[in-house]
Amino acid sequence: MNREKALEVVEQLKQELGEHNYRYHVLDDPKISDTDFDVLVRQLQDLERQYPDLITPDSPTQRVGGQPRAGFAQVAHRVPLLSLDNALNLEDLRDFVRRAMKLVPEAQLEFVVELKVDGLAVSLQYENGFLVRGATRGNGEVGEDITHNLRTVKSIPLRLREPMTLEVRGEVYMPRSSFLALNAERAVEGQTLFANPRNAAAGSLRQLDPKVAATRNLAMVTYGLGYSPALSPVSHYDALMAMQKLGLRINPHLTILHELEDVVNYCESWREKRYELPFDIDGLVIKINNLALQEQLGTTAKSPRWAIAYKFPAEQAQTLVVGISVQVGRIGTLTPIAELAPVTLAGTVVKRASLHNEDILREKDVRVGDHVLIQKAGEIIPEVVEVLKAKRSGQEQPFAMPEVCPACGSKVTRLPGEVALRCFNPACPAQVMEGIAHFASRGAMDIEGFGPAVAEQLLAAGLIKDVADIYTLPAKREALMALERKADKSVDNLISAIEQSKTQPLWRLLYGLGIRFVGARTAKLLARRFGHLDALRKASVEELEAVPEVGPKIAESVTEFFSLPSSQAIVARLRDAGLNFVEEQAPGKSAPLEGKVFVITGTLPTYSRDEAARMIEEAGGKVTGSVSKKTDYVVAGEKAGSKLEKATQLEIPVLDEAGLEALLQTP
Ligand code: IVH
Numbered sequence: 076m077n078r079e080k081a082l083e084v085v086e087q088l089k090q091e092l093g094e095h096n097y098r099y100h101v102l103d104d105p106k107i108s109d110t111d112f113d114v115l116v117r118q119l120q121d122l123e124r125q126y127p128d129l130i131t132p133d134s135p136t137q138r139v140g141g142q143p144r145a146g147f148a149q150v151a152h153r154v155p156l157l158s159l160d161n162a163l164n165l166e167d168l169r170d171f172v173r174r175a176m177k178l179v180p181e182a183q184l185e186f187v188v189e190l191k192v193d194g195l196a197v198s199l200q201y202e203n204g205f206l207v208r209g210a211t212r213g214n215g216e217v218g219e220d221i222t223h224n225l226r227t228v229k230s231i232p233l234r235l236r237e238p239m240t241l242e243v244r245g246e247v248y249m250p251r252s253s254f255l256a257l258n259a260e261r262a263v264e265g266q267t268l269f270a271n272p273r274n275a276a277a278g279s280l281r282q283l284d285p286k287v288a289a290t291r292n293l294a295m296v297t298y299g300l301g302y303s304p305a306l307s308p309v310s311h312y313d314a315l316m317a318m319q320k321l322g323l324r325i326n327p328h329l330t331i332l333h334e335l336e337d338v339v340n341y342c343e344s345w346r347e348k349r350y351e352l353p354f355d356i357d358g359l360v361i362k363i364n365n366l367a368l369q370e371q372l373g374t375t376a377k378s379p380r381w382a383i384a385y386k387f388p389a390e391q392a393q394t395l396v397v398g399i400s401v402q403v404g405r406i407g408t409l410t411p412i413a414e415l416a417p418v419t420l421a422g423t424v425v426k427r428a429s430l431h432n433e434d435i436l437r438e439k440d441v442r443v444g445d446h447v448l449i450q451k452a453g454e455i456i457p458e459v460v461e462v463l464k465a466k467r468s469g470q471e472q473p474f475a476m477p478e479v480c481p482a483c484g485s486k487v488t489r490l491p492g493e494v495a496l497r498c499f500n501p502a503c504p505a506q507v508m509e510g511i512a513h514f515a516s517r518g519a520m521d522i523e524g525f526g527p528a529v530a531e532q533l534l535a536a537g538l539i540k541d542v543a544d545i546y547t548l549p550a551k552r553e554a555l556m557a558l559e560r561k562a563d564k565s566v567d568n569l570i571s572a573i574e575q576s577k578t579q580p581l582w583r584l585l586y587g588l589g590i591r592f593v594g595a596r597t598a599k600l601l602a603r604r605f606g607h608l609d610a611l612r613k614a615s616v617e618e619l620e621a622v623p624e625v626g627p628k629i630a631e632s633v634t635e636f637f638s639l640p641s642s643q644a645i646v647a648r649l650r651d652a653g654l655n656f657v658e659e660q661a662p663g664k665s666a667p668l669e670g671k672v673f674v675i676t677g678t679l680p681t682y683s684r685d686e687a688a689r690m691i692e693e694a695g696g697k698v699t700g701s702v703s704k705k706t707d708y709v710v711a712g713e714k715a716g717s718k719l720e721k722a723t724q725l726e727i728p729v730l731d732e733a734g735l736e737a738l739l740q741t742p
Contacts, residue, residue, distance in 0.1 A: 076726070078129075081122050085129045088119040092135045093234065093322075100230040101324045117667070120738075125728040133205055133234035138227050143284035147219040150210035153302045156196060156244060157215060158377050159360065159384040165339055168361070171383045172335050175363060178372055178380065185364040187311050188341050189329045191384055192296055193355040194248030194276045197225060199297075204238035206231065211280070215377075224280045227289035230296075232322040242301030243318055249276040250353045253292040256595075259518070263594035264629075265493075272355050290596075297323040298360070310364045331364060342385045349387070350421060358386035390421040391450040391460065396443055399430070399474040403482045403505035405513050405589055407498040411436045411476065413447065413459055421451050428457040432494045433476045442471035480505070501641070507541065508534055510589050514542040518595055519587035520579050523572040524565065532558060542587070543645050546652035548573055581608060581658040584649070588642075591632045600624055601633070603740075606693045608656035612637045612646065621681045623736070658693075666695025667739065671707040673698045674722070677715030679732045687735065694739055702727065710735050 076084070092115055099105040099112075116135060123130045130137060162168045175184065196212040209225030210218040225231055228247060249257075254272035261268055269275035279291040300306065300314045308314040315325045332338050342359045349356050363369055363381040372380040398414035411430040418425055428449050430436045439462060441447065446466040447459045480487050480498035482505030487496045498506065508530055515525035522545070533539045538554055539547070548555065549570045556566055582602035586595050593601070604622045605611040611633070619630035636642050650656065673691050675684050675698060682690070687710060688698040702709060702721040709715075709722035709729045722729050730738065 076122070076125075078126055081126050082129055085119060085122050085126075085134075088115055088122070089131075089134055091115060092119065093232070093236075096135065096229070096232070097236065097322050101319060101322060103327075117738075121728060124730065124734060125726070135233070138229070138233070139285050139289040140226070141223065141285070143286075144223060145283070147221065147283075150198075150208060150213075150218050150220050152198060152210070152213075152216060152218060153242060155215045156198060156212045156218070156301075157374060157379055159382055160378045161358075161384050161386045162361075163386055163388070168339060168342075168383070168385060169335065171361070175372060175380065179368055182365070182368055184333070184368075185310075186332050186338055187315075187329060187362045187364045188332060188338055189298060189326045189360045189362070190345070190352075190356045191358040191360045191386070192246040192248050192326070193271075193273050193357040194246040195273070195280060196244065197221070197247050197280075197295070198242055198244050198301060199225065199231065200242045201235055202240050204235040206233050221280050223285040224282060224288035225295075227285050228293045228295050230294045230324045234322075236320065236322040239305050239321060241303035241305060243297050243303075243323060244299040244301055245295050245297035245323075247276055247280060247293050247295045248272060248354050249279070249291065249293055251355060252353065257291065260594035260596050264592045264597070294354075295324060296326045298326055308366060310366055311362050311369070312364055314366070346387060356387075358384050360384050391448055392418045392420045392425070393446060393448055393463065394418040394425075396441060396445045396447055396459075399436075399441065399443055401477060401481050403480060403498055403503065403509070405506060405509035406591055407480070407500070407503060407506050409433075409476065409480070409487060409496040409498065411474070413441060415447075415449070418449070420449065420457060425449065425457045428459050430459060433489075433496060434494055436474065436476070440473075442473050444468075444471035482506070504534070511539065511542055511545070513589055514587040515545065515576075516587075519583055520576045521583065522569075522576045524569050525572065529569070541645060543648035543652065545573055546577070546649070546654070577652065577654045579655060581606075581656060584608070584654060584656070585611070588636070588645075590636045592629045593633065597625065597629060602658040604690075606658050606689065608646065618681075623740075668694040668696030671696045672705055673708050673710060674700070674702050674706050674718055675710045675712075676718040677712035679710070679712035681732060687732075690739055691735075708735075708738075 092112070095105065095107055095112055095115070119134065120136050123134065123136055160171070162171055172184065176182075198210050198212070198218065199206060200208040206222075206226065208220065209222045209231070210220055212218050225247070226233065249272040251272055254269065254275050257275055258268045269278060275291070276293055279288045279293055282288055297318050298315075300308070300318065306314070306317050308317055312331060315329070319325045330341060332341060338361055342361075345356070345359060361383050363372065369379070369381040374380060395416040396413045397416055400412045400414055402410045402412050404410060410432065413428045413430055415426055415428060428447075430439070430441055439459060441459055441462055446463040448461050448463060449457050450460050451457050476496055478487065479485060480500065480503055483498065483500050483503040485498050485500040485503065487498050489496050500506070508527070511534070512527040512530040514520055515522040515530065525545075533548075536554070536558055538551060539545060552566060552570065555569070556563070580602065582595070582598040585593060585602055585608070586598035600622050601611055601619075605614060614634070616627070616630045616634055619625055619633055620627060637646075668691060673696050675687050679687055691698055699706070702718050702725065704725060706722070706725070706727050709718060709727055711719045711722070711729050711731065719729065
């Protein structure tokens, strides 16, 4: 394709992708599948690689760009970002309305009520339709430039649907499911956990390298206009609609109401319903709709007189600590757990709360018999907020962490720099049990009906000792039947779930093996890169470190795991049992390079030519020896000769190793 034609196609693809993005993020009404969307992105990427001068900053391929920043620049907000006063009850809300009525007595008040999404306030500046700057709220007057991170948020348009210059405000947040997945991943990798989705979103936006934010699945809702000379809405609602038309995503739930009673009822209706939302809210925001009235009402030093936040209290409850137990995790970590008198919290009955580790246990000074305040962190995981020391009788029993593992009696130690006490006995029954339950769990091999209780029961009955033994169970039907409470059908179901799990993709097996620091995401990256367990097993630390996001810690842990005779024995038995050791790609995305013809020439920096060829073939591509019109890509390393020349003559896109990796990693 010549340059002129390419320009035309690039423009058309950007236009089309922009439209699909708008339908997906703003209208919530996509017209094409994710896979088809990816195909279009890949077409655009191909052309941009061929004609790099056609790349524009608003291209959907340019969300994650450039080098990590050295620091954050300060941004002065043209119109300050105000905060909101809080109403904690009906009376506060009445006061707010009364105060407003006093200032504008003749007005008929109309209220817009919106969700108060619990994230971070940001400001986005668009010039002639292009996103030029994104900043945090900071102190309201001056914030920090986080454009590089905000560009990675897919619901933030890089270009508006009209060439307008304006500034908008909104909230960036992390959906609850992404927060839980992120923390699960961090737990496996031994990193500190985020306390709630808001902290996780804030932590993501505070990164200097945009690659991190790009993996965090952040989203944004727009709730206000800043400096916007080209728009003249008469109401807040009009402003929201105008922003939506421009391609900005607005609050998904909002309503216009006239009576205070209705406002309160609406707010209260969200008190329980909020847990059904895919993200956290900490209340609702009530805004007087008419912008002329807003102007008239004005602001105090910090907050507007035309808006107020109706806040829900964090869900907390008081209960009694009836005991403190110690749980031994999959990698031997000892976690103190407060056993509680059952109490209802945010709609569920809570009987246990994590005390996280020895330091926190000591710092909070939780004792058996204490009355404690508990809350759901991120509205999911209960934790002890504080001990109600005034309620102490003196009979409370302090608790000391054990010196030996409660499951196996081995001495426990605290590694330098770690907060957790650990049991290092690989044969520790608690670790074995957790390890087997993890292997079978939904996130790993997904063996239905094989939860922790079943794992424990099978271990106790001597039917299994390790994960490889799971695959001997189908031949032990009689013994399974003899187990307590196991009906015919449930044994059949368990056996068929075990059989089915043999075909799980490699990454699930890898994750299931419980290699230290290898979470689900790392397992996917490794499986995709090496394609086969045997290739991964033989990989050197250097080869492992060449995988994006894999550092020395992970690489060493992987090589160490596969060097252990015990792991080798397990792998051999899993192979004999017929488990799949190959990475199957997800349906629809199975072959990103399907039908593409490659020629590899020269010396690549990290892969051998054979390795590169295997990666291409595993992704559905074909590798041939000579360049012709049928060649789609030439992968060229150092000292590439005539093949590279020929590629240039025929205008065939040339990739370096990084380019090939990028192509292979396009989802
Ligand atoms: S309006 C002057 N609307 O709540 C108006 N804020 O407690 C200021 N927030 O800093 C903001 N959802 O981070 C507004 N629908 C919404 C909101 C919202 C969440 C946050 C925002 C603000 C904080 C004030």
